[in-house]
Amino acid sequence: MSLWTAQAAATATHGKTQGGWVATGVSIDTRTLQPGDLFVALKDQRDGHEFVAQALDKGAAAALVDHVPEGVAADAPLLIVPDVLTALDDLGRAARARMTGKVAAVTGSVGKTSTKEMLAEMLSAQGRAHASVASYNNHWGVPLTLARMPQDTDFAVIEIGMNHPGEIAPLARMARPHVALVTIVAAAHLEAFDDITGIAVEKASIFEGVEPGGVAVLNADMDTAAIVMAKALDCKLRDISFGAEGYDFKLIRADLRDETTVVQARMGDAPLLFKIASPGRHFAMNALGALAVVAALGGDIALAVGSLGRWKPYKGRGQRERIYLDAVDTRLSLDLIDDSYNANPTSMAAALEVLAAAPVTNDTGRVSKGRRIAYLGDMKELGPDEVALHAGLAHLPATQSLDVIHCIGPLMRALHDLLPDAQRGGWYETSDAVLPRLKRHLDSGDVVLAKGSLSMKLGLIVDAIRKMGHAPLDEEEG
The missing domain is CATH 3.40.1390.10 (MurE/MurF, N-terminal domain)
Incomplete structure (x- = not known):
C-alpha cells in the first residue's frame, strides 16, 4: 500500500x-x-x-x-x-494532517512504553491501529512514527519522552493528540532538573499539544498530581484521573500471581475486573491508565479488557521466561525476569516487588531451596542525590525479602554496602565481570531479575542466562 x-x-x-x-x-x-x-x-x-x-x-x-x-x-x-531532520518533521506533520482517526499520546517517567504497547494491543482490536516502535519517543522518533502512519489509521498511539526541559511540548504539538496520558512523575533525568516539580511541569506540557476539547488522563496517586492537573485545566481540557486515589478509574486491588496480575477496579460506579498476563502492580496501574484513554477515545471497554489478557511486556521491560537447564528433565529450570532496558528508583522498586512475589521451586537443584536473586545495575541521570537514592533501595520491604542481591556499577556500591551478609552477593564494576561467575551463582528453582540503566548493559547478563538453557526435547521423541 x-x-x-x-x-x-x-x-x-x-x-x-x-x-x-x-x-x-x-x-x-x-x-x-x-x-x-x-x-x-x-x-x-x-x-x-x-x-x-x-x-x-x-x-x-x-x-x-x-x-x-x-x-x-x-x-x-x-x-x-x-535539512533532513526538518524534512522528517514536515513529513510527520503532513501525515498527521491527512489522518482523520483518533490520536493518543503517552508520557511519564515510568511506564510509557508498556502503556503504549497496552494501548496498541487494545485499540488494534477496535480498528486500524498504529503505534510507536520500541521507544521511539524523541525528536526524531515522534516524527518518524507519524511519517510511518497510514492515512486510513483509526487509532494512533504516540509515545513522547524527554531528557531535558522544553522537549515534550513541541513533540505534542506535532502529534496533536485527542487524548494525552501522564503515567507517573518520578525521579528520572533529575540531573537536568532542579527537582521533581520541574519534571512534573515538563511532563504536563504534553497537554499543550492536545486538540481543543480533548482529554487529559493523569495518575491521581502522584505527589505532583496537583501540578499536572493544573496544567490540564489551564489548557481547558477535560480531565480523567486513575489510580488508588483516582476518581474516574479507581484501583481497588492488584494481586500478583505466578505469571499474572489480577486487578479489581472501578470505572465510575461500574466494577472492573481484569487480568494481565504478567505479574506487576505497576502493570495494573498502567493498564488502568490505558483503559481510561480507551474510554476517552470512545472505545469499547469490555473489548479492551479482553485485549489486556493477551498483552505481555516488551523485551527488556519485565518480560518473564523459563530457562530449561536440562533438555530432558524439564524440572531443572529457572525463571528469568528481563527488566534490563532501563531503571530509576520507581521502576526499580516495582521490579523488586515483582521478584519478591515470585514463587520459587524447591528440591530440584544442587541448592535445595529455590532463591530470589537480583542483578542490579546503576540507575543513571539522578542528579546530586544519586548515591542516596541507590542506598535507599536497601530499606524497601521487597529488597529485604530477597535471597541474594548482586550489585553492578559504582553507584550500586552504596546498596551493596548496606546489605546484610546473608543477602550480599558480589559487587562488580561492569556487567562483563559478572559473566564468568553466573553458572556458580544460579541453580534450578531460582527466580532471577536483571535490572539497570541501559548503559550498564545488564542485557549481557540476560543473554548469558538464556544461553545456559536448552530447548526441551519433544516427549514423543525422547
Whole structure:
C-alpha cells in the first residue's frame, strides 16, 4: 500500500524530488530497511548519507537527503531538502494532517512504553491501529512514527519522552493528540532538573499539544498530581484521573500471581475486573491508565479488557521466561525476569516487588531451596542525590525479602554496602565481570531479575542466562 508518493513527500517537505517513486514505508536504518521504504539519511553518530547507496541497493524506493551522496547516481530516486531532520518533521506533520482517526499520546517517567504497547494491543482490536516502535519517543522518533502512519489509521498511539526541559511540548504539538496520558512523575533525568516539580511541569506540557476539547488522563496517586492537573485545566481540557486515589478509574486491588496480575477496579460506579498476563502492580496501574484513554477515545471497554489478557511486556521491560537447564528433565529450570532496558528508583522498586512475589521451586537443584536473586545495575541521570537514592533501595520491604542481591556499577556500591551478609552477593564494576561467575551463582528453582540503566548493559547478563538453557526435547521423541 502506498504511504508516500514522490509528489506528496515533495509537497510536505518543500523538497526537490527525482523520479516518480512510491514509498510503502519509512526507514532510518539500513539494517532493518524493507524494500519500498523511503530511507531518511539522518545525521547522528554516523551520517546517514554514507548509507544511501546501500539503502538503494537493498530496494529503498528513494532516499531523503540534503545532497546527492558520493557513489550515488545523479538521477537516483531522491528527495533533496535543505535539512533532513526538518524534512522528517514536515513529513510527520503532513501525515498527521491527512489522518482523520483518533490520536493518543503517552508520557511519564515510568511506564510509557508498556502503556503504549497496552494501548496498541487494545485499540488494534477496535480498528486500524498504529503505534510507536520500541521507544521511539524523541525528536526524531515522534516524527518518524507519524511519517510511518497510514492515512486510513483509526487509532494512533504516540509515545513522547524527554531528557531535558522544553522537549515534550513541541513533540505534542506535532502529534496533536485527542487524548494525552501522564503515567507517573518520578525521579528520572533529575540531573537536568532542579527537582521533581520541574519534571512534573515538563511532563504536563504534553497537554499543550492536545486538540481543543480533548482529554487529559493523569495518575491521581502522584505527589505532583496537583501540578499536572493544573496544567490540564489551564489548557481547558477535560480531565480523567486513575489510580488508588483516582476518581474516574479507581484501583481497588492488584494481586500478583505466578505469571499474572489480577486487578479489581472501578470505572465510575461500574466494577472492573481484569487480568494481565504478567505479574506487576505497576502493570495494573498502567493498564488502568490505558483503559481510561480507551474510554476517552470512545472505545469499547469490555473489548479492551479482553485485549489486556493477551498483552505481555516488551523485551527488556519485565518480560518473564523459563530457562530449561536440562533438555530432558524439564524440572531443572529457572525463571528469568528481563527488566534490563532501563531503571530509576520507581521502576526499580516495582521490579523488586515483582521478584519478591515470585514463587520459587524447591528440591530440584544442587541448592535445595529455590532463591530470589537480583542483578542490579546503576540507575543513571539522578542528579546530586544519586548515591542516596541507590542506598535507599536497601530499606524497601521487597529488597529485604530477597535471597541474594548482586550489585553492578559504582553507584550500586552504596546498596551493596548496606546489605546484610546473608543477602550480599558480589559487587562488580561492569556487567562483563559478572559473566564468568553466573553458572556458580544460579541453580534450578531460582527466580532471577536483571535490572539497570541501559548503559550498564545488564542485557549481557540476560543473554548469558538464556544461553545456559536448552530447548526441551519433544516427549514423543525422547
